Amino acid sequence: MSKLYVIGTGPGGLEYLPPIARKAIEESDQLVAYGLYLDLLGDLITGKTRHDRPLGEEIERARLALQLAAKGENTALISSGDIGIFAMATLVFELLDKEPEAGWEKVDIEVVPGISAMQAAASKIGAPLGHDFCAISLSDLLTPWETIEARLNAAGQGDFVISFYNPVSIKRDWQLAKAKEILLQYRPATTPVIIGRNLTRQDEKITVTTLAELDPTQVDMLTLVMIGNSDSRHITVEDGEAKRDWVYTPRGYSKKITFAKPSLERQPDEAINS
Template identity: 45%
Template sequence: MSIKAYRTLQQVEVIVGYKTYIDLVAELVKGKEVISSGMMKEVDRCQKAIEIALQKRSVAVISSGDPGIYGMAGVVLELALKMGVQEAIDIEIIPGITSANAAAASLGAPLMHDFAVISLSDLLTPWETIVQRLEYAAQGDFVTVLYNPVSKKRTEQIKEAQRIFLKYKPGNTPVGIVRNAKRGNEEVTVSTLAEFLKHPIDMFTVVLIGNNRTFSSAELMITPRGYSL
């Protein structure tokens, strides 16, 4: 997390978030009022946080990675507008370190050129739309970061993503697999586009697919920016 996020969690009165993320900061929020719940309760949590803020109490909604990137910032802002209270409370979006940056740092320097970030979760986005975005990213030769690649119920999407990228990229294109990026029990693997599905992948994993210039060396991925060396 960013230093600003760390300090904010120490200062606010109430912490609201998904139970798994609350557990990750348990030591930091000891003694505070904590409101946590499970999956599919995102809107309820954000609404509760707004109601607390309307009581003139300081409250933090926490997300994994960065609240503005697949996080809760958008939900809070949309709800505040819908409830007509956006001017009654002060909302600050405090950036964190998104999984793409965290995983890339562990892999070396795979994001040194243009890249795309695509979530494979079709819970909120139609799968047809995700497929279209994968096609465009592969055709455009973007380094591509895949979030939410596999869940217990969703196992075929990552195979389809591989199939799409193999249409436009050679099988030896480097692919990085990072589980629990920067969370202490991190696992890092460098594989290839043809072989990466042989490695364990789950919802805590980020998959980075290189572009046509990305290369790997000593378990690192490097995407040249184009400087003359």
């Protein structure tokens, strides 16, 4: 049976490529992806056949991958981040469901997860995803804006930490500003906001601002925007002249931890032996 690997390669840096994804790429002869995602893999794809398809041809990419696999070619459909989060995996199964072609039923499909942009951004700045969170795509190319706006209001009311995917593009330059306006109805203007661009790549840039000061003109499609909830905290740790910014979202442990120093006194035998 032919194999179709549906692979998430992580945010970009090869050190973030999961071993299972590396193995799947090694076992594939045909690689289908947006060209940039293949370029980021460097020497890992040497000797393999590339099928580059531009942005906007996602359906064609998924269909081609299924067709190649159906012909007996071990094939990898590749996306950055986690391919199951706002990415190509859903298209593979939607085509199987809605427009199946002869031979596709024989393809052995394996979805290989990757580290998502929101996980990468969170790890770089602390623990902003420490409590309930959600992810919302601000692209209204496939989802009506009315639906996105309803989800923004629901996430605001629920006080979720929110990661915005597809926040701004050349043709979509107002949605992030509108999302900011909506969320300011539900949480403080001082709420921490993390802006991560080209995460884990050579020109990575991560900044922390506030919801009030969030500037949508500084964001593009290579950027992930993460909005804290009403409890999220931005702290600065100083060591001499060095400073390090951290953002975390508490889970409520402060209600359980007294922060008292543990007693070093000998406990009763029954307590020790229990």
